[in-house]
Amino acid sequence: TKLEKWSELVETYRRHVDAAPDHRAKIELLQAMAQVYEKQIQDVDRAIETYAEILELDPNHYDAALKLSLLQERIEDWRSVIKTLERLVSLARDPAKQVEHLTRLGQVLMTKLGEPGQAEMRLTQALEVEPGHVPALVGLAELYKSRRDWLKAARNLEMAADYARNKLEKTNHAAEAGFIYYEELDSREKATSLFAKVLELDPEHVRAGKILAQIYFEDRNFDAADPIFDMLTRKVETLELGDRDQRDLFLQAAKVARATNKTEKALKQYKRAYDIDSTDREVLSGMADLHFE
Numbered sequence: 001t002k003l004e005k006w007s008e009l010v011e012t013y014r015r016h017v018d019a020a021p022d023h024r025a026k027i028e029l030l031q032a033m034a035q036v037y038e039k040q041i042q043d044v045d046r047a048i049e050t051y052a053e054i055l056e057l058d059p060n061h062y063d064a065a066l067k068l069s070l071l072q073e074r075i076e077d078w079r080s081v082i083k084t085l086e087r088l089v090s091l092a093r094d095p096a097k098q099v100e101h102l103t104r105l106g107q108v109l110m111t112k113l114g115e116p117g118q119a120e121m122r123l124t125q126a127l128e129v130e131p132g133h134v135p136a137l138v139g140l141a142e143l144y145k146s147r148r149d150w151l152k153a154a155r156n157l158e159m160a161a162d163y164a165r166n167k168l169e170k171t172n173h174a175a176e177a178g179f180i181y182y183e184e185l186d187s188r189e190k191a192t193s194l195f196a197k198v199l200e201l202d203p204e205h206v207r208a209g210k211i212l213a214q215i216y217f218e219d220r221n222f223d224a225a226d227p228i229f230d231m232l233t234r235k236v237e238t239l240e241l242g243d244r245d246q247r248d249l250f251l252q253a254a255k256v257a258r259a260t261n262k263t264e265k266a267l268k269q270y271k272r273a274y275d276i277d278s279t280d281r282e283v284l285s286g287m288a289d290l291h292f293e
Contacts, residue, residue: 006040023057027064030054034067044071055087062091078112095129102126103136116143132163138173150184158194171201175208182211191215199228206235217252222259229253233269247276247283254286266290 013033020026034050037043048071054064069084085105092098106123109115120143126136137160144153157177164170178194181187195212198205209228216225232239233253236246254269270287277283 003041006036010036010041027054027057027061030057031064034064038067038071044075047071048075059087060091062088065091076112078108081108082113099126099130099133099136102129103133103139106136106139110139110143116146119143132159134160134164134169134173137163141176145180148184150180154180154185154190161194161197167201171198171205174198174201175205178208178211188215196224203227204231204235206232206238210239213252217256220259222256225256226260226262229256229269233272243276247273247280250276251280251283251286258286258290263290 010033013029013036017026017029017033020029030050030053034047034054037047037050048068051064051068051071054061055068058064065084065087069081069088072078072080072084082105085101085108088101089098089105092101102122103126106119106126109122110119120140123136123140123143126133127140130136137156141153141156141160144150144156154177157173157180161170161173161177164173174194175198178191178198181194182191192212192215195208195215198208199212209232213225213228213232216222216228229249229252232249236249239246239249241249250269250273254266254273257263257266257269267287267290270283270290273280273283274287
């Protein structure tokens with residue numbers, strides 16, 4: 001069978017390893033052997049043992065340590081993952097790789113071993129090397145959220161939004177920071193600027209739009225509110241609002257349109273409010289006023 005052939009190959013490698021004259025030759029054979037265990041025989045434990053053997057011969061072998069860490073993750077041996085990642089941090093010559101390993105260390109310590117203090121230290125170290133590393137910023141934000149340290153969480157998410165290259169990531173991090181400022185820190189001003197940033201990135205962002213439209217309405221900033229109410233009333237079916245809330249949304253949209261001298265749009269929104277509740281005094285007087293203008 002194929003498995004027998006691969007097992008024979010591994011045994012051949014082992015004989016050559018034992019006979020090899022120097023460490024370098026042994027390591028090359030062990031690497032080939034580990035690959036066969038992992039890929040062909042699919043014996044992860046044997047592959048792990050083989051990479052560990054390489055590291056006994058050469059404790060500074062970066063590739064063996066990297067492969068070892070990935071296999072240890074696969075079998076969820078988290079304590080061993082931590083040790084190997086720590087070795088990788090000290091072996092990595094490239095600062096970007098160092099940051100990657102420090103961030104992974106922080107994530108494993110936080111999510112797999114429940115050690116937030118150690119996780120915070122590793123993620124902070126990652127940011128000392130690269131202040132704009134988004135996964136480390138997000139990892140710290142998650143850690144601070146779990147401690148209810150809302151200001152630190154929001155600040156890390158804001159930085160993540162600034163440094164993220166991907167538009168969707170930028171939007172998500174800015175929105176999450178905005179909600180923390182709005183709901184947990186009662187910082188209306190900070191939330192307003194973040195939600196405005198979210199809608200700049202994604203004009204169809206309903207969750208941020210709902211709050212920002214309300215803020216602009218209360219502040220009588222009708223020019224800024226108008227396009228957001230357009231979006232919300234267009235997507236009203238996705239908002240999961242009850243009848244009263246729908247009516248109020250159309251009513252506010254009508255008032256905004258009226259304040260920005262868009263009479264036709266205002267009438268249309270009053271009519272939508274009227275279709276939900278034909279007895280509401282505000283809806284009726286608003287419609288009447290517009291007809292007599």
